[in-house]
Amino acid sequence: MFPTFSLRYVNLPGHFYERFDPVPVKAPKLIAFNRVLAEELGFELESFNAERATQWFSGNEVPPGAEPLAMAYAGHQFGGFSPRLGDGRAVLLGEVIDQQSRLRDIQLKGAGRTPFSRGGDGRSPLGPVLREYLVSEAMHAMGIPATRALAAVTTGERVARRTLEPGGVLTRVASSHIRVGTFQYFAARSDIEGLRILADHVIERHYPELLDHADGERYLALLSAVQKRQAALVAKWMGVGFIHGVMNTDNTAISGETIDFGPCAFMEAYDPRQVFSSIDEGGRYAYGNQPGIIQWNLARLTETLLPLIDADQDKAIERATEVLKTYAGQYEAEWLTVMRAKLGLAQEEEGDRELVEALLEAMHAGRADFTLTFRQLCDVAESDQAQAALFKLFDPLEGIDAWLGRWRERLGRENDAFDVIAARMRAVNPAFIPRNHRVEEALSAAYEDNFEPFETLREVLSHPFDDQPGRGAYTLPAAPSEQVFRTFCGT
Template identity: 75%
Template sequence: MLPTFTLHYARLPARFHERFDPVPVASPALVAFNRPLAEELGFDLDAYDEALATEVFSGNRVPDGAEPLAMAYAGHQFGNFVPRLGDGRAVLLGEVTDRRGRLRDIQLKGGGRTPFSRGGDGRAPLGPVLREYLVSEAMHAMGIPTTRALAAVTTGERVIRRIPEPGAILTRVAASHIRVGTFQYFAGRGDIEGLRELADHVIARHYPELADSEHLNRLEGERYLALIEAIQARQATLIARWMGVGFIHGVMNTDNMSIAGETIDFGPCAFMEAYHPRTVFSSIDEGGRYAYGNQPGIGQWNLARLAETLLPLIDEDQERAVAKATEVLETYPARFETEKLAVMRAKLGLAREEEDDGELIESLLEAMQAGRADFTLTFRQLSDVAASAESEPALFDLFERTEAIQAWLGRWRERLAREAAAPDEIVRRMCAANPKYIPRNHRVQEALTAADDGDFGPFETLREVLSRPFDEQPGREEYALPAAPSEQVFRTFCGT
């Protein structure tokens, strides 16, 4: 049933990780299995055995060929450097080669206390496991690079967070679990050879074009400088796509930034409803460091921390190394703005580029903020307005104040008139860029609360709705609606 495991990360030197078998659980039960993803990974679904799957995904049985380990890393947490973090509850089983020839990590999250647990129990509550399952799969369905959820298993045990909660384990799939904090782990120890080995591993696996470049191979320092630039490009694209769906990661610490350019670690994440750039949901982000509008700047800050770790590999002369890295980092704002403009143009049905598009987009956001309009529904409703002016009243109903949006609509129509596309093509493009269904906080919480009581029906329904975020789904329109005042969720929590 299972694909063949390979052990690329496990074959790195011992200081990169700690060998660790998952701690068995009392009474595992499989509550979610992602069959399409399993097929993509090369599972033999004709030979699927739920009992075996439950044993493997709970950590009660180590699959043949796997050598489970906990990865070492450090990280800046809310700006404060912690030199030793590591996988405190996650266990990397190994990698598999999927049907497209890509290496994919398979990791159990909640597998028990590891040598990096720092006093924690190494377990995961059911709520955060199902939140990550729902949100990561929704992100994938919206076309945003992300880690994915293969399975969720309840453990038959209770874990203590704020209150006793059912325990669970998530099986997570990723292009990589290497983070900026992984580089920081070796830099903090002055381990230059470890940094070089890590950087070469990342290049070979994730950026092979850098390894294949004759020019970069002649100039070793330039190869590591190019690595920063390549990671920066993926991060700019990723955050621009987050912004396009109103996603707030909630905890953009350097140990939560994947060098593969995927969304990783869905702790106190949430989707914004009424638009405001300072929106925060995370219970631990008291100062708003990771608010919606701060995410692009935090991305650059995290990239600067990555660049600092690679300075010894870029140039033996530190001043020259700093100057070279700074030159790369200074291109980030323009790169991000280019990516953001591309995302937002698509949301507004614009294929050609005009100089004033940025101002047009910002004016819309200002109108949404003034009117406290729902981010997702405003863009989706604009596709209806593009199809017919008769849909304008439904758009205005989303706004507490309509003066600004009414004035903006005229400018947008003038801009659409300059597009070399028929109206129905513009509408089609907009519907493909603007999801109707997102993991709204109150719907996610509703599913998690029911699951804590043993009812997984709301979770399954929501999972199905979110698998087709751009489609009209007759009979499920309530899943597209923002929370009523009594349903609003203002705080989200980590699972640790």
């Protein structure tokens, strides 16, 4: 049933990882299996055996052909550098080539104490497993690059966190699990050869168009390519109100995918200072800070690549700095592309940025729900009668009425009919997001061995842009008694 492994990372030098088999659990039970993703990966679903799959996805048995390992990496965590982190509760089973000839990692998260666990138990509570399953799949459905969830199991064991909680294991799929922190691991040891091997591996795997570049140019081009992907990724986060919560360098994937959905959340009332993560006490990773933080993380990546870019450090710094200087313009262009699409603007005009900022200011002043505002604008684009429903989202109304006039005038200069514009907007403005209270509702029920709310929410989130009759309640923000102000990572 399992696809054939095409092992790559285990063939890198031994100091890139620690060989480690998952630690068996007491009584695993398969509670979620992503058949669509499994088919994409090449699983033989006609011979699917739930009992055998449960053993594989819990770590009780190693799938045939796998060579499990824990990856080594370092990282800046909330600005402080740790030279040795690594997979403390995750095990890379290996890589497979999917139906589109893409190399994909398959990893177990919550698979037991590894050599990198740093005193931790290597386990995961069930809640973070289900949160990552829901949010990562929702991000994928919204067209945002992200790791994927293949399976989730309960372990039959309890994990000690704030209280004793049921344990779980997530099977995660990624283009790779290489991070900015992976480069930092070798740089911290002045291992130039290790950096070169890692960079070449990344280029071959994620940026093959750079293979023909000369050595120094190749690594400078790698920096530029990673920067472009990260600018585009964070712009997409901002477009759906996503707050990662822990944008450490060890949570920044070189592939440009969203990775590690610990205390993440989606903003409801628009506020650029919004924070949910219980460990982000200073607001370092607030919604509005995310574009600047990714630039900071890219600067840390740049530091690791300097010896590869030029043997003369001063020249290397000068050349790399020129790349970093382009970030602001790249992000600005990506963000404006996202926001223009959300407002139905296919053409570019000089005043578009000011138009977007004026709307965000009105939303902030009126405490308007981010997702519902943009979804309601889809209806307003098509009919003035929808304006009343939009106004109900704002309290007070100051600013939004005048802004609508500016927007309608701007739409009038587009070449498409208003119904075409509205349809275009509905294709990029989700009606359904993983609202925090709905996620918590699903997790609480799962802790009572009731997975129906999780399954329903999973199905709702798989079609974020569609109108779903009978499921309107899932579009609504939390009532005052349902609001979730803090999220937890589960480590």
